Amino acid sequence: MGKDTPKNNHNNTSKNQLGSVSSLEGEQGGLSIREFLDQDQRKDLLRLLTAGSVDDGKSTLIGRLMFDSKMLYEDQLAALERDSKRVGHAGEDIDYALLLDGLKAEREQGITIDVAYRYFSTAKRKFIIADTPGHEQYTRNMITGGSTANLAIILIDARHGVITQTKRHTYLASLLGIKHVVVAINKMDLVDFRQEVFEKIRKDYETFVAQLDIPDIHYIPLSALKGDNVVETSERTPWYHGNSLLEFLETVHISSDRNFTDLRYPVQFVLRPDIKFRGFSTSVASGIIKKGDDILVLPSLKTSKVKSIVSYDGELDYAFPPQSVTVTLEDEIDISRGDMIVHPDNRPRVERHFEAMLVWMDENEMDLSTPFYIKHANNNTKAKIDQVRYKVDVNTLEKSNIENFKLNEIGRVVITTTKPLFFDPYTQNRQTGSFILIDPVTHNTCAVGMIIDKLGSKNLPSRITDTDKETIAKGKSLVTIAERQKKLNQKGETIWITGLHGSGKNELAFSLEKKLFENGATVVLLDGSSLRMGLNKELDFSPADRAEHLRRVAHISKMLNDQGIITICSFISRNNSLRKQIAQIIGEERFHLLYMDATMEYCKNNKPELYEKAEKDEIENLPGIDLEYEKPGDATLVLKPEENEINIDRILDYISANKIFPVH
Amino acid sequence: MKEYSLTNLRELEAEAIHIIREVAAEFENPVMLYSIGKDSSVMVRLAEKAFYPGKVPFPLMHIDSKWKFKEMVEFRDNYAKEKGWDLIVHYNKEGFKKGIGPFTHGSKVHTDVMKTQALLAGLNKYKFDAAFGGARRDEEKSRAKERIFSFRDKFHQWDPKNQRPELWNIYNAKVHKGESIRVFPISNWTELDIWQYIRLENIPIVPLYYAKKRPIVDIDGSLIMVDDERMPKELRDKAQMRKVRFRTLGCYPLTGAVESEADTIEKIVEEMMTVTVSERTTRVIDFDQEASMEQKKREGYF
Numbered sequence: 004m005g006k007d008t009p010k011n012n013h014n015n016t017s018k019n020q021l022g023s024v025s026s027l028e029g030e031q032g033g034l035s036i037r038e039f040l041d042q043d044q045r046k047d048l049l050r051l052l053t054a055g056s057v058d059d060g061k062s063t064l065i066g067r068l069m070f071d072s073k074m075l076y077e078d079q080l081a082a083l084e085r086d087s088k089r090v091g092h093a094g095e096d097i098d099y100a101l102l103l104d105g106l107k108a109e110r111e112q113g114i115t116i117d118v119a120y121r122y123f124s125t126a127k128r129k130f131i132i133a134d135t136p137g138h139e140q141y142t143r144n145m146i147t148g149g150s151t152a153n154l155a156i157i158l159i160d161a162r163h164g165v166i167t168q169t170k171r172h173t174y175l176a177s178l179l180g181i182k183h184v185v186v187a188i189n190k191m192d193l194v195d196f197r198q199e200v201f202e203k204i205r206k207d208y209e210t211f212v213a214q215l216d217i218p219d220i221h222y223i224p225l226s227a228l229k230g231d232n233v234v235e236t237s238e239r240t241p242w243y244h245g246n247s248l249l250e251f252l253e254t255v256h257i258s259s260d261r262n263f264t265d266l267r268y269p270v271q272f273v274l275r276p277d278i279k280f281r282g283f284s285t286s287v288a289s290g291i292i293k294k295g296d297d298i299l300v301l302p303s304l305k306t307s308k309v310k311s312i313v314s315y316d317g318e319l320d321y322a323f324p325p326q327s328v329t330v331t332l333e334d335e336i337d338i339s340r341g342d343m344i345v346h347p348d349n350r351p352r353v354e355r356h357f358e359a360m361l362v363w364m365d366e367n368e369m370d371l372s373t374p375f376y377i378k379h380a381n382n383n384t385k386a387k388i389d390q391v392r393y394k395v396d397v398n399t400l401e402k403s404n405i406e407n408f409k410l411n412e413i414g415r416v417v418i419t420t421t422k423p424l425f426f427d428p429y430t431q432n433r434q435t436g437s438f439i440l441i442d443p444v445t446h447n448t449c450a451v452g453m454i455i456d457k458l459g460s461k462n463l464p465s466r467i468t469d470t471d472k473e474t475i476a477k478g479k480s481l482v483t484i485a486e487r488q489k490k491l492n493q494k495g496e497t498i499w500i501t502g503l504h505g506s507g508k509n510e511l512a513f514s515l516e517k518k519l520f521e522n523g524a525t526v527v528l529l530d531g532s533s534l535r536m537g538l539n540k541e542l543d544f545s546p547a548d549r550a551e552h553l554r555r556v557a558h559i560s561k562m563l564n565d566q567g568i569i570t571i572c573s574f575i576s577r578n579n580s581l582r583k584q585i586a587q588i589i590g591e592e593r594f595h596l597l598y599m600d601a602t603m604e605y606c607k608n609n610k611p612e613l614y615e616k617a618e619k620d621e622i623e624n625l626p627g628i629d630l631e632y633e634k635p636g637d638a639t640l641v642l643k644p645e646e647n648e649i650n651i652d653r654i655l656d657y658i659s660a661n662k663i664f665p666v667h
Numbered sequence: 668m669k670e671y672s673l674t675n676l677r678e679l680e681a682e683a684i685h686i687i688r689e690v691a692a693e694f695e696n697p698v699m700l701y702s703i704g705k706d707s708s709v710m711v712r713l714a715e716k717a718f719y720p721g722k723v724p725f726p727l728m729h730i731d732s733k734w735k736f737k738e739m740v741e742f743r744d745n746y747a748k749e750k751g752w753d754l755i756v757h758y759n760k761e762g763f764k765k766g767i768g769p770f771t772h773g774s775k776v777h778t779d780v781m782k783t784q785a786l787l788a789g790l791n792k793y794k795f796d797a798a799f800g801g802a803r804r805d806e807e808k809s810r811a812k813e814r815i816f817s818f819r820d821k822f823h824q825w826d827p828k829n830q831r832p833e834l835w836n837i838y839n840a841k842v843h844k845g846e847s848i849r850v851f852p853i854s855n856w857t858e859l860d861i862w863q864y865i866r867l868e869n870i871p872i873v874p875l876y877y878a879k880k881r882p883i884v885d886i887d888g889s890l891i892m893v894d895d896e897r898m899p900k901e902l903r904d905k906a907q908m909r910k911v912r913f914r915t916l917g918c919y920p921l922t923g924a925v926e927s928e929a930d931t932i933e934k935i936v937e938e939m940m941t942v943t944v945s946e947r948t949t950r951v952i953d954f955d956q957e958a959s960m961e962q963k964k965r966e967g968y969f
Contacts, residue, residue, distance in 0.1 A: 040937075047674055048675040128675075441841050451834050
């Protein structure tokens, strides 16, 4: 390639920084070096990812950008010329790619195999390039390089158009939430700079990219090798009216890409230099934190105000991402690393169960039984992968069912953590939607994830049935249920009472237990507070944990019923699907649903403290308040708390009539 | 809407502070390696910023090869004293007793014994589980690929083919006993950024960075300053006073000066913007063998 290359045209640009200094001095009557430097250090930073294979001329393009912006130093050039003759792949021309392939072994292979970071700057911006390879086995590296990128350059060889690899790179860019993509259609010199080639590729790409979420896409015809449209717009593409690549990179607007709406201040370090000072340090993940703001701390739900925002350079009135600051609060509140400061009216999800897109980065394949470490927003805890929903083929975007992931595989999973995480969906917040999984034995970063959202309420019960079907099928005793029932003179069945907090379920349940006991029945009562004190101690009140709580209760009740014992279960059990799952575990024929139909007013009078807290947002997930309570349509008895006198008799009649136990 | 955006330098600063705090939060026994050079000066300032108004919660360690410029040692001692730093100075006593030095043993042996071995011994002695270094990715090609949290096995070795993936600003700090992490908070800074920041923040640096007339001997094209009597007499006799400054600082016989008129920070930055030679060319050790830095890093040197 490159036989007709005009001698390197790197002398025809005048973008170097010396040039800027002297011309400024000349034209504007002596801008001093001091003023120039003041101006220069105001430039901002753009992080970009380049994706494409060696064959697309990616390294050549990067080399060209660095070279033409005059940041290639003379001695690096001399070394380059020497190396080009020895191992270069570009014939007589300078092989720009050699600038970039750093490690010795890789240089011998002629490919870059890991992420390499490159730096160059112009008078307008500093650039950090994450240079990543395009080969399939190195998806891991592109993900690594792209996680902090503002922008991705996707290289396409004009001769080959949109190929599988293009799609893969674009998918990964969209998965990482990169908002700006430049489709660099390279090697235009090899197709005679024909507009129809460019337009065809553009159309093909547009068709493909429509299914992905990338808000800003630009198309530029290039010849990286010859320098066309890299730094300056080329005369050889008169039909192209857009910017050159470098002009575009210098001007693309990125500062509004961050989330400035939702304050997420994940405490990284508690600063206590002496008894008087107590500060909470971190890099602001998103949103703006201001002096005087009302704040709420997760998970304690304690509230306070921002007293000051402290920095080495003086106090600040506000701080925004990605500033690293320290705040002090008006009140003495216990806050640890991993806690999160937010605005009370704008909270993240607080959950232990969520779905995520996961990229498997480890040589060892995923093992679902591994208790991983998870690191998320300065929070360390343990996590398990509950379920693999599907795998995405990065080449075709097709989904398929799969048991586990191998290196470089991507898909959707369900994760449960030991402590709750404070998160937002990754699409809304890159900082609080991302996490890594660490292998507990090798300590390798074995997977990285982007949170989709908490587990939808529809999906929760399916967790229950999956495991339960197996359990129910197992374990048959030699003593039959019939034998036990005969001995006890009763049927082991479940009286399940549902109803809101404070509806009077428990009072009813305890009276019923006493009455049955007095009549000679063998009966066990199960209620929320006794179970949550022991067996279900680690569970909280989120919808997912409520479901798990009830799953366990159902199993206990089933075991007791299998022994011929009558159980009285008093639980809110807030919706039909949960209650249906419970009935399935216990056995629908021996599950008797009673509904304590109390008005909200009655409940509030009965349990005023609890409901007051919920109204002040001090507690969350209270059925009937911020969590829906679905009245059962299929209850065998509907009871009113006000009619407590007759309620017991009604139930006893029901028990007799159904031959569960003969009451007189 | 108000525009909330940071300049390049402030964004790099925020990133570095985040990294430094993360190490303090995640490791039991971290240390900041201090080379007295400009990059170290910047790193130390960033650490002070990270924990302001508190004190930096880990010590500094300087690996003294015993061949540093006198002005460096003087600067180090004054600086640590003035700032109240907990400073550990570690050197290879065996090597020092044997009189190992670049003039007699060559740069390779000297660097291995007095720098690499001394560093490893120092890290082992205090059982540090994390060590900050001031390396930058723009310095040298093998560094361009290194992670910010760079895992080292119990022999302090780096395996470039088996690096932990590093995403977003989430750093994997898990190590087994004996293993450690080298942490590079200024990975993403360029030499120009360093100078701009020194200017912006008014950070004190060793005076050797400023141009001044100094006694210089030209040894195979490297401009070596006569710093003490250990330089062989036949070389010392050739010394001439030349106006030079240093772009990097290390062992004086292994660090070449550049001729320069830049005697203020502004002039240095101006020079940086127009310079056509990269800074590591003034380091003699890089020329020893092809890909020599990568080799040294695999062995545990930074």
